[in-house]
Amino acid sequence: MNNIAKSLFFIILLSNLIYASSLNTGEKVFKAYCWGCHHETSVAFGPSFAEIANKRDVSEIQGHIVSPKSTYKQLGHKRSVMPPFGEKLSQKELDLITEFILSFKDKN
């Protein structure tokens, strides 16, 4: 292989590795950050995604994920123990996890 081919090969290899390790689906975001407290259709420590999907819209869901302390009262919770994810998730990851939650609408 000449040098250009070698460089290309490593760039492709590297971008594949980055792609494979990034949280590029809602399910991956869910498993990385939410699964300990939320399950898809059954109640865990927090409400199930099916329950959330059936009563909330995109802005309520994203507002709570980013800053639960500022939205829990409005959503009818007496207290909030969920950690904020505003600094952990990119906008893309936030959109993916929201889409994932809403995919459980009518599934409980």
Ligand code: HEC
């Ligand atoms: C440490 C446990 C914990 C983790 C981790 C957690 N949650 Fe929560 N979540 C809760 C609890 C408990 C509530 C109930 C209200 C509160 O505590 O803020 C909640 C509430 C919510 C709500 C609003 C529920 C409603 O009333 O409609 C959404 C949306 C939500 N979580 C999404 C997520 C997402 C998405 C993740 C992962 C990125 C996540 N949560 C991670 C515990 C958790």
